[in-house]
Amino acid sequence: MVDPSWQASGVDAFQRAEAAQIAKELAEIARSGRVLPGSIVERRSRCGRANCACHDDPPKLHGPYWHWTRKVAAKTVGRYLREDQAGDYHIWIDNDRRLRELVARLEALGVAALEADERTAHRS
Numbered sequence: 001m002v003d004p005s006w007q008a009s010g011v012d013a014f015q016r017a018e019a020a021q022i023a024k025e026l027a028e029i030a031r032s033g034r035v036l037p038g039s040i041v042e043r044r045s046r047c048g049r050a051n052c053a054c055h056d057d058p059p060k061l062h063g064p065y066w067h068w069t070r071k072v073a074a075k076t077v078g079r080y081l082r083e084d085q086a087g088d089y090h091i092w093i094d095n096d097r098r099l100r101e102l103v104a105r106l107e108a109l110g111v112a113a114l115e116a117d118e119r120t121a122h123r124s
């Protein structure tokens with residue numbers, strides 16, 4: 001599994017310990033199976049009926065509605081959720097954010113290892 005050149009590179013014991021810690025948390029999130037991209041926001045809206053209370057001053061807006069949005073091929077797509085769903089899926093969104101943070105930390109370790117590698121050319 002482990003690339004042997006890893007040992008030869010600048011990855012020290014501290015970095016290995018941090019990678020192991022990250023791997024443990026990544027595995028826990030993956031095992032939960034509860035990962036959802038995007039975000040969930042609360043929305044209130046106005047309708048098209050001119051005499052509706054949503055056009056009053058101050059307005060009594062419709063809602064709240066819970067809207068899950070995410071990017072698909074650079075476009076934002078959304079889906080309305082029930083309130084109890086919005087409550088349930090918030091943790092899934094949080095897990096997704098945490099996964100991305102953990103991967104970013106792993107990548108930072110990789111960058112640090114490459115920079116510490118004596119074979120890496122100095123910046124000119």
Ligand SMILES: [Zn+2]
Nearest residue numbers: 046047052054
């Ligand atoms: Zn209305």
